[in-house]
Amino acid sequence: MSRLPQIDPATATGKAADQLKETQKALGSVPNLFKVLVNSPAAVKGYLGMNGALSTGALPFPVRERISILSAEFNDCTYCLSAHTFTGGKFAKLSEAELAAAREGKSEDPHVQAVLTLTRSVLEGRGQGGEAAVAAAREAGVTDAEIAEVVANVALNIMTNYFNELVDTEVDFPQVTPHER
Structure with a gap:
């Protein structure tokens, strides 16, 4: 069991809900990593931003x-x-x-x-x-x-x-x- 709570996308509110919706949009699902990382919506936003940027880079x-x-x-x-x-x-x-x-x-x-x-x-x-x-x-x-x-x-x-x-x-x-x- 995770040492931080998993935030359920269905019941999330505020910035956490926004970031989980963005995760769903970006990845097509919301893996447990994001349900836990969203305890800091800024951390999820940072991850998705960097991951998205790297997906357009030189490395396939x-x-x-x-x-x-x-x-x-x-x-x-x-x-x-x-x-x-x-x-x-x-x-x-x-x-x-x-x-x-x-x-x-x-x-x-x-x-x-x-x-x-x-x-x-x-x-x-x-x-x-x-x-x-x-x-x-x-x-x-x-x-x-x-x-x-x-x-x-x-x-x-x-x-x-x-x-x-x-x-x-x-x-x-x-x-x-x-x-x-």
Whole structure:
């Protein structure tokens, strides 16, 4: 059970109701993450704004889903790993093998591999080691826009990873548990 209350979209009022309606419009549903995150309507608005902006960027949805899966695995976030494994398969059309590989930061596509290698570097180094990481990414053909968006996607995912783990959001997707280390 979540450590913060879930706000029911049917009974929400004020700014919470507005943000839950916006979530429904943006995503087509209201996952438990948003029912809990809406305890701060500003937090939901911030998430939706950044997620929406990144959806128009250089990194395509299937690549962003792989970044989300790798981040969730790295941060031991069951909720996010479950959500992005589901959405990665259903909406990004990633195969079971691609979903499993993303958890390990792997891809058979050399460009996607370079993006995931950079993602892992950002996660492991918490942004440190940039000179070598950026040089390696550029050498592998990752553009400057993609480099910036990797960091932005990692930051967005860390926010939801940490939030879901802190408040113990109830998983409302087929559950996928991070690997033990």
